[in-house]
Structures are given as structure tokens and as C-alpha cells.
Amino acid sequence: MGSAADQTATPTSEGAESLRPFHIDIPSTAIDDLRNRLARTHWPDELPGVGWEYGVPLSYVRHLAERWQNGYDWRTWEARLNRYPQFTTAIDGQNIHFLHVRSPEPDAIPLILTHGWPGSIVEFLDVIGPLSDPRTHGDDPADAFHLVIPSLPGYGFSGPTHDVGWNIYRIAKVWTVLMERLGYRRYGAVGNDAGSLISPELGRVAPAQVLGVHVTQIFSFPSGDSAELAGLSPEEQQQLEILQWFYEHKFSFNTLMAQQPQTLAYALKDSPAGLLGWNAQLFGEDIDDDFVLTNVMLYWVTGTAASAARLYYENAHAAAPTEPTTVPIGVAAFGGDFSGIRRFAERDHQNIVHWSTFDHGGHFAAHKVPELLIGDVRDFFRQLQ
Numbered sequence: 001m002g003s004a005a006d007q008t009a010t011p012t013s014e015g016a017e018s019l020r021p022f023h024i025d026i027p028s029t030a031i032d033d034l035r036n037r038l039a040r041t042h043w044p045d046e047l048p049g050v051g052w053e054y055g056v057p058l059s060y061v062r063h064l065a066e067r068w069q070n071g072y073d074w075r076t077w078e079a080r081l082n083r084y085p086q087f088t089t090a091i092d093g094q095n096i097h098f099l100h101v102r103s104p105e106p107d108a109i110p111l112i113l114t115h116g117w118p119g120s121i122v123e124f125l126d127v128i129g130p131l132s133d134p135r136t137h138g139d140d141p142a143d144a145f146h147l148v149i150p151s152l153p154g155y156g157f158s159g160p161t162h163d164v165g166w167n168i169y170r171i172a173k174v175w176t177v178l179m180e181r182l183g184y185r186r187y188g189a190v191g192n193d194a195g196s197l198i199s200p201e202l203g204r205v206a207p208a209q210v211l212g213v214h215v216t217q218i219f220s221f222p223s224g225d226s227a228e229l230a231g232l233s234p235e236e237q238q239q240l241e242i243l244q245w246f247y248e249h250k251f252s253f254n255t256l257m258a259q260q261p262q263t264l265a266y267a268l269k270d271s272p273a274g275l276l277g278w279n280a281q282l283f284g285e286d287i288d289d290d291f292v293l294t295n296v297m298l299y300w301v302t303g304t305a306a307s308a309a310r311l312y313y314e315n316a317h318a319a320a321p322t323e324p325t326t327v328p329i330g331v332a333a334f335g336g337d338f339s340g341i342r343r344f345a346e347r348d349h350q351n352i353v354h355w356s357t358f359d360h361g362g363h364f365a366a367h368k369v370p371e372l373l374i375g376d377v378r379d380f381f382r383q384l385q
Contacts, residue, residue, distance in 0.1 A: 116193020203327025218340030334361030
């Protein structure tokens, strides 16, 4: 990838002093309380044979809840997270928690990875090793990255938020401060879900610092002008059909959290089964149980279901920029997910230089197909060196 020696620096004394080492250690009493609450769940009834048509099936949530109560081992996942250096720091009045994994390769490119909802930093656990230390994983050490993986404000150990206005634009500005505080003068960004919205905005607010942005979705949609829909390719038409299906069958979570997140908060904060059912709607049965439970666990033990939901409200009430972004952007479009339609994406992002399509992988590609995402991230950033 070429030298990144001029892209990193030692944190300033002020920045270093504001970084506080962090270690996850959830009290056993909290885990016992969780299990007791799960044991006392009042389960709803369900119509026979309707599957997912009316929402997340009772059988699926009961299965996950039983695993959560009797078989799931949080301490194993807690230890896995604690393998990596973690810190907290205060930026714009908000506590920010993040993993900071320095590569052993001195010329590694700094990279900030951003998750979304209902995910967390757990989304990226399977890519940390290969991205930060490719030599150990049998790959080219020139493809190494220093990794910064923050929990979104209001999510997990970065939460809750305490004031209004925590939308994707404010978060992007906070990420620039975080990277500067860590001593990174030039860096890339990777995002999924909300991270696919925040990462291009990071490039917008700090174009001199952001080398490039790699995302798994571009949320650019038709404007309503019928002329925009003329001449769509079969692949583009398929993406439009996926989007239409999602709006008609799965978009209720977005509408509710964008309109009344506080109304929802009472159920999610009080009931682990309620939180599990709500968050599980976008994981689906093709994701392994413990990955789902660990992501949900971070919301439960930190009490951040409400503040996480507020991100949707803040985004819906934010004034969006009208000019396209100019930072180089790469897109990895994974089968089973809406990743975007390039002609609309190029209307909002004028410097898309890389677009890969995969026939599988879904919405959580970093977990389901980490080798494909890792390869695509490497390919994209090689182009920029």
C-alpha cells in the first residue's frame, strides 16, 4: 500500500491525557438479573403458520431467549472484546468508547470502522486480525491497517447520549476529532449500515485527512422523477425491487424510531425479551445465535436501547447537505442486502471509484463473509496509494 509514515503521529500530550483505558467487566449481578427477567417473560400469542409475515416469529425469539438465559456465555465474548486495547474519551460533551488496534506494521494505514443499528463493535471482530496483522494471517504485510473501532454515540459503552442533535453529521465531526486526538493525520474510513452514512460525511468534513471511504451501502434513492427510472439494467431493477420490498415489509422500525423513540424506550429498557425481539428483526435466522445475542447484550447491559434509537430521530430531523461528496468512495455490494443503485449513488457522491458486487453476504458481511469484505477493503485502498 505504500508508506503511511507521514499519515500517523504520536498523540499530543493533551490528547493522550484525555484517553482513558477501558476494560469491560459486567457485574455478575447484572447477568443474574437478566436471566431472572428472561425466566419471567410474559410471551405473546401468535397466529399459526404466518412465519415472519406479522413480524419476528415467536419461535425464533423464544429460541434466542432460551439460549440467552441458559446457554449463552457472555464472559467468553467479554474476554474476546477485552483482547483488544480499549479506551474512552470525551468529545463534544459525549463519552466515546473505542477499540484501538495498532498494526505491527509501521507503515500501516489508519482506518476507522463504523457500525450501525442493531449492530455494534461486535460486527467487526472477525476482521480485526486480518486487517491489522495480515502477515500473521498469511497475507501481504503491505495490506496492514491500524484500526479504530468506536461505539456510536448513544450505543454500548459510548452511551447514553445526554443532549439532542446526535445525527450522522455531528458524529462525523466527532470522528475527525477522535482520529486527530489519536495522532492520525491521514486515514481511511469503513462503514456498514449507519456507518455507511457516517463515513462519507467524514470524508465531506475532513477531505484533506480522509484518504478514501469504503462502505457496504450507498443510501441514494430515486427522486420521484420517472425519467430517473428509465433504462435501469436488470441488476439495478433487482436492487429497486429489494428496496421496495424492504419499505413495504420491514421499514416500521425506521418509522417508529424516527418519530417516537421515547415511546419505544420503555419496553426495550424494561424487557430483555422485548429488546431481543425488536433488535432481532434485522438479524434474521441466517445469523448465528451468539452473534445476535452479543450485539443485543451490549444494548442491554449498557441500557442504551433508547439512546441508540434516537439516532433515527436525529437523522430524520437534520438538514442534509445538498452538494455531493468528493472523497474517493468504494462500495462492496453484498447479495441479500440493499447496497445501492450506482446511477443514483453517483448523483450524491461524485467520486465513486470502486464498486464490487457479491452474490451473497447479506447485511452483516464483516461477520458472515469476512474474507470477502477484507479483500475488497484491501483492493480499494490499494487503488489510492
